[in-house]
Amino acid sequence: MKCPYCGHTRTRVIDTTRSAQGVRRRRVCKACERRFSTIERAILTTPLVVKRDGRREEFEREKLLSGLRTACARRPVSADDLERLVDRVEAHIRQMGKAEIPSRVIGDLTIEELKALDPVSYIRYAIVYLGLEDLEAVRAEIDRLLGERE
């Protein structure tokens, strides 16, 4: 760690605290003895998404959001709600610490989050995501959902 005042490379850590920005360290330069602070943060990378057909692609936040916006159209779900939902999904997959992740895992996380947020949007999303192809399948899912809420 280089001293920002004199450029000397030997510094001593005098205090370490954790903050929302990361790990904050108070340091003192061994040459000029001036003090300064550094923030260190772990860099978490978002894993690559492995599609059903085996193709890999970058995690596309906007793509996930646009599917959710469609499912939530004219429902009492704000743009902020959806941003936060996607934040949680993204944080979750980062914390798994994997280089690659199946698209199904992201779909499952998203659908669980949506179920908690708004059941009608959830059913709309499930029709596409779970591939519910007929009224019977949709009714079975609604029954299952109503059963869980009781």
Ligand SMILES: [Zn+2]
């Ligand atoms: Zn210095």
